[in-house]
Amino acid sequence: MFDKILIANRGEISRRISAVARRMGVRTVAVYSDADAELPFVREADEAVRIGPAAAKDSYLLPEAILAAAKATGAQAVHPGYGFLSENGEFAQACADAGVVFIGPPPAAMARMKDKSEARKIVSAAGVPIVPGSAGVLPDVAAALIEAERIGYPVLCKAASGGGGIGMAVAKDAAELEKVYRQCTDRAKAAFGKEGVYLERYFTNPRHIEVQILGDGFGHLIHGLERECSIQRRHQKVVEEAPAPLFAEGAHAEVRARMFQAAVSAAKAFGYANAGTVEFLYQDGEFFFIEMNARLQVEHPITELTTGLDLVGWQLRIAAGEALTVQQDEVQRRGAAIEFRIYAEDPVRFFPSPGKITRMVVPEGEGVRLDAGYLEGSTVTPYYDPMIAKLIVSGANRAEVIARADRALSSYVIEGIKTNIPLHLRIVRDPVFQAGALDTHFLEHHAKPA
Amino acid sequence: MADVAAHITGTVWKIEVKVGQTVAEGDTLVILESMKMEMPVEATEGGVVKEIRCAEAQAVNEGDVLVVLGS
Numbered sequence: 404m405f406d407k408i409l410i411a412n413r414g415e416i417s418r419r420i421s422a423v424a425r426r427m428g429v430r431t432v433a434v435y436s437d438a439d440a441e442l443p444f445v446r447e448a449d450e451a452v453r454i455g456p457a458a459a460k461d462s463y464l465l466p467e468a469i470l471a472a473a474k475a476t477g478a479q480a481v482h483p484g485y486g487f488l489s490e491n492g493e494f495a496q497a498c499a500d501a502g503v504v505f506i507g508p509p510p511a512a513m514a515r516m517k518d519k520s521e522a523r524k525i526v527s528a529a530g531v532p533i534v535p536g537s538a539g540v541l542p543d544v545a546a547a548l549i550e551a552e553r554i555g556y557p558v559l560c561k562a563a564s565g566g567g568g569i570g571m572a573v574a575k576d577a578a579e580l581e582k583v584y585r586q587c588t589d590r591a592k593a594a595f596g597k598e599g600v601y602l603e604r605y606f607t608n609p610r611h612i613e614v615q616i617l618g619d620g621f622g623h624l625i626h627g628l629e630r631e632c633s634i635q636r637r638h639q640k641v642v643e644e645a646p647a648p649l650f651a652e653g654a655h656a657e658v659r660a661r662m663f664q665a666a667v668s669a670a671k672a673f674g675y676a677n678a679g680t681v682e683f684l685y686q687d688g689e690f691f692f693i694e695m696n697a698r699l700q701v702e703h704p705i706t707e708l709t710t711g712l713d714l715v716g717w718q719l720r721i722a723a724g725e726a727l728t729v730q731q732d733e734v735q736r737r738g739a740a741i742e743f744r745i746y747a748e749d750p751v752r753f754f755p756s757p758g759k760i761t762r763m764v765v766p767e768g769e770g771v772r773l774d775a776g777y778l779e780g781s782t783v784t785p786y787y788d789p790m791i792a793k794l795i796v797s798g799a800n801r802a803e804v805i806a807r808a809d810r811a812l813s814s815y816v817i818e819g820i821k822t823n824i825p826l827h828l829r830i831v832r833d834p835v836f837q838a839g840a841l842d843t844h845f846l847e848h849h850a851k852p853a
Numbered sequence: 854m855a856d857v858a859a860h861i862t863g864t865v866w867k868i869e870v871k872v873g874q875t876v877a878e879g880d881t882l883v884i885l886e887s888m889k890m891e892m893p894v895e896a897t898e899g900g901v902v903k904e905i906r907c908a909e910a911q912a913v914n915e916g917d918v919l920v921v922l923g924s
Contacts, residue, residue, distance in 0.1 A: 756862075757887065
């Protein structure tokens with residue numbers, strides 16, 4: 404095992420990785436931008452190194468700054484967390500070249516997965532169903548219009564190198580596609596430096612179901628069951644749960660088994676190792692591969708709490724060259740868990756709401772865990788994504804989790820900024836949510852303010 | 854005359870209009886970026902752009918006037 408690792412991230416995930424590492428006897432180095440100097444993740448690590456000004460491109464996205472901090476502190480490995488450099492194959496390769504272990508998949512696997520149209524070809528060849536779409540990146544708007552006719556409207560226009568909902572838009576006819584195509588290419592170029600976009604069929608009421616993957620460097624690879632993340636706003640997850648309500652009480656057992664098999668096949672086709680997630684869309688008895696995320700997922704705690712798999716701990720052990728000793732048949736679900744992403748935003752219009760947290764009362768109780776990046780008195784700046792905490796509630800079954808979540812959310816106070824806690828309360832009290840009848844457009848139709 | 858203000862705290866990503874340009878109600882004047890999100894700031898009424906009180910990449914607070922419209 405490593406003596407010391409560097410965590411190339413911020414906020415709650417930096418704290419979480421740091422806590423797991425220290426429990427394993429590994430010392431931790433935090434890196435931070437000027438905007439984050441006062442946050443708890445900086446104080447709590449064994450060492451902390453300033454890597455630049457507030458803008459992510461000048462700090463958390465700067466490979467040279469991260470590697471210089473690793474060198475200066477003698478960290479043997481870098482954990483990228485999620486977002487920022489976590490899915491950047493060039494960064495993983497730069498780590499390897501600098502003699503630092505990248506805690507994640509092999510750079511070659513990341514390269515195969517990064518371009519989404521290439522990734523679709525790879526998994527399709529492995530027998531995994533993919534969303535009907537354009538064969539690859541489209542050269543121009545004329546080609547897009549021809550492909551859209553073949554796929555059938557509505558179509559989703561996506562940046563080939565995108566993520567987190569950036570550079571994605573729906574077109575319901577040719578006129579809309581012409582407009583949306585231009586927006587997507589512009590946005591992709593601005594955000595990722597590449598302008599390639601592709602098209603795929605747009606589903607009207609799909610569920611988002613994903614499968615956890617864990618594999619070691621010796622070819623042993625297992626899945627860690629599913630999570631359902633159908634509750635989203637602007638293509639970003641808001642609430643995630645395990646097990647998926649879709650599969651409640653043995654429903655769709657045959658689909659579930661095929662989905663697990665498809666997830667393992669996809670991961671193997673990429674030559675995957677370490678922790679990752681294969682995402683699927685499900686509608687009307689069919690499921691389709693969306694993408695594989697080459698990193699720890701934000702919502703990994705709900706899998707840990709319901710399977711006992713120590714995902715972050717395994718990430719460290721696997722990166723250090725240890726074998727994964729968990730066998731597939733040992734992975735069993737116990738109970739249920741739901742994660743609520745607490746965003747600094749208006750709970751109705753979802754507008755960002757940075758500012759200073761003047762008062763905070765955190766929820767407590769059985770089955771209630773809070774992974775937060777901020778404390779009372781902390782300032783939430785506009786430079787990074789709006790997630791300030793994750794409320795993770797677990798229990799014997801979904802009904803118990805929902806009851807506990809209602810109590811926890813009701814007692815959770817954050818003042819000084821707006822948060823989506825009122826939205827989460829509306830969700831857990833919504834009869835359609837309680838019935839588990841979810842789809843990715845849930846928030847457009849349900850849990851509206853009274 | 855109408856002062857069009859930022860509805861969120863963030864940075865100015867793009868300015869979509871020029872002084873002297875005629876705009877209609879609902880036209881995008883400025884695009885702000887905050888917390889990895891783009892938020893368009895739209896014209897509250899139709900008119901002519903009299904003044905632009907922000908620059909691209911500038912940090913702005915909720916309520917800051919970004920564009921002044923006139924007739």
